[in-house]
Amino acid sequence: MIDGHSLCAQLDALARISSQPDGLTRLVMSAEHRKANDLVASWMRAAGMQVHEDAIGNIIGRYEGLQPDAPALIVGSHLDSVRNAGRFDGPLGVVAAITGVASLQQAGERLPHALEVIGFCDEEGTRFGATMLGSRAVAGTFDSATLALRDDEGISLAEAMWGFGLEPAAIGKAKRLSPEVLGYLELHIEQGPVLESLGLPCAAVTAINGATRLAVTLTGTAGHAGTVPMAGRHDALCAAATCVLAVEETAKAVGLVATVGRLEVHDAAINVIPGDVHFTIDLRAARDEARLAALAALDAHMRAVCSARGVGIAITKLHELAATPCAPQIIAAIDQACSKLGLASHHLASGAGHDGMAMAELCPIGMIFLRCKGGISHHPDESITAADAGLGASLLLEVMRAPGLTGFKATSHNL
Numbered sequence: 001m002i003d004g005h006s007l008c009a010q011l012d013a014l015a016r017i018s019s020q021p022d023g024l025t026r027l028v029m030s031a032e033h034r035k036a037n038d039l040v041a042s043w044m045r046a047a048g049m050q051v052h053e054d055a056i057g058n059i060i061g062r063y064e065g066l067q068p069d070a071p072a073l074i075v076g077s078h079l080d081s082v083r084n085a086g087r088f089d090g091p092l093g094v095v096a097a098i099t100g101v102a103s104l105q106q107a108g109e110r111l112p113h114a115l116e117v118i119g120f121c122d123e124e125g126t127r128f129g130a131t132m133l134g135s136r137a138v139a140g141t142f143d144s145a146t147l148a149l150r151d152d153e154g155i156s157l158a159e160a161m162w163g164f165g166l167e168p169a170a171i172g173k174a175k176r177l178s179p180e181v182l183g184y185l186e187l188h189i190e191q192g193p194v195l196e197s198l199g200l201p202c203a204a205v206t207a208i209n210g211a212t213r214l215a216v217t218l219t220g221t222a223g224h225a226g227t228v229p230m231a232g233r234h235d236a237l238c239a240a241a242t243c244v245l246a247v248e249e250t251a252k253a254v255g256l257v258a259t260v261g262r263l264e265v266h267d268a269a270i271n272v273i274p275g276d277v278h279f280t281i282d283l284r285a286a287r288d289e290a291r292l293a294a295l296a297a298l299d300a301h302m303r304a305v306c307s308a309r310g311v312g313i314a315i316t317k318l319h320e321l322a323a324t325p326c327a328p329q330i331i332a333a334i335d336q337a338c339s340k341l342g343l344a345s346h347h348l349a350s351g352a353g354h355d356g357m358a359m360a361e362l363c364p365i366g367m368i369f370l371r372c373k374g375g376i377s378h379h380p381d382e383s384i385t386a387a388d389a390g391l392g393a394s395l396l397l398e399v400m401r402a403p404g405l406t407g408f409k410a411t412s413h414n415l
């Protein structure tokens with residue numbers, strides 16, 4: 001079994017790389033992204049990997065197979081975070097993968113396939129709103145319109161890339177070719193309460209729910225709070241409040257999840273009727289038809305609300321990924337690895353989004369979920385036990401080396 005205590009110590013070291021003095025925030029193309037890549041690169045090298053940073057700032061370590069240039073199983077997760085984050089969402093999958101490779105290196109073991117450990121630069125989309133920038137670039141599905149998105153300081157992704165030492169026009173160089181990638185595997189905390197409630201440490205993920213993210217701008221008429229009669233107002237915040245509650249009601253009515261995570265009143269003042277309001281919608285479902293139907297209903301409802309109030313509405317899609325099934329052969333390999341380690345196997349769908357949704361455009365994907373305390377995530381109280389960390393990393397290693405996982409047969413060749 002891999003020692004979970006040293007793995008957790010590495011996660012603590014990563015968690016100290018933060019732009020937030022009293023917590024963990026690590027954004028893409030930032031000084032913290034640079035520091036995290038450098039620290040992870042040092043661990044990858046110590047594990048015997050060749051390391052490079054790709055054209056969008058993913059950090060990648062390669063551990064050759066029995067023969068040079070064999071196609072690779074990519075294993076990893078993301079190194080960016082939400083604001084005031086927990087320390088396991090993302091980095092657990094990267095550090096566990098490196099630890100697994102280090103175990104192979106110490107044993108002098110080579111697999112038929114190569115292994116590539118990847119620390120994706122941006123899965124959360126915290127800084128620019130669009131998510132999975134790193135995995136989309138690797139899969140070749142990066143949308144260049146994303147380069148124009150701006151952060152809270154008005155810096156565009158393109159400008160931030162130049163500042164990070166990357167050329168936006170070169171992003172295409174990060175794309176991997178299908179023949180060189182056998183599959184993608186990720187260990188991630190469950191970010192939900194199911195495994196803990198069942199008393200199980202881990203599960204194979206069956207599918208990842210589809211998700212859509214929208215940015216909504218409501219344009220009313222700003223005015224004097226003391227003199228404009230109520231009947232004549234075009235209050236953008238009252239329109240927004242009606243829409244926000246409609247998001248919640250729609251989700252409850254259809255049995256999916258939808259969240260308004262950001263709401264800003266521009267030029268806000270206590271004595272001014274709000275004229276310019278922006279909010280976001282994050283809507284997810286296991287079935288794409290349910291998600292798309294709910295979005296259409298919500299779109300119509302919000303436009304009707306705004307029309308009745310004489311408020312303008314503009315809706316921009318920031319991100320959309322379909323519900324993504326995990327590959328049966330990887331689910332089976334996880335189940336076999338569980339029984340090899342004497343663990344009960346369990347299957348669970350993911351309500352959270354993950355880089356595997358983007359990587360599924362390139363190759364078969366699989367995920368292992370690890371229980372986390374109270375299912376808490378996207379919060380400083382996110383936590384796992386060191387024992388579970390070691391168990392998760394050991395299970396990941398078993399799957400990384402699973403015979404037949406990738407179907408790739410190496411010819412016998414010493415390195």
Ligand code: HGY
Nearest residue numbers: 123124351352353354
């Ligand atoms: O939002 C999500 O589901 C993921 O944590 N990025």
Ligand code: MN
Nearest residue numbers: 078089090123
């Ligand atoms: Mn994550």
Ligand code: MN
Nearest residue numbers: 082089124378
């Ligand atoms: Mn997350």
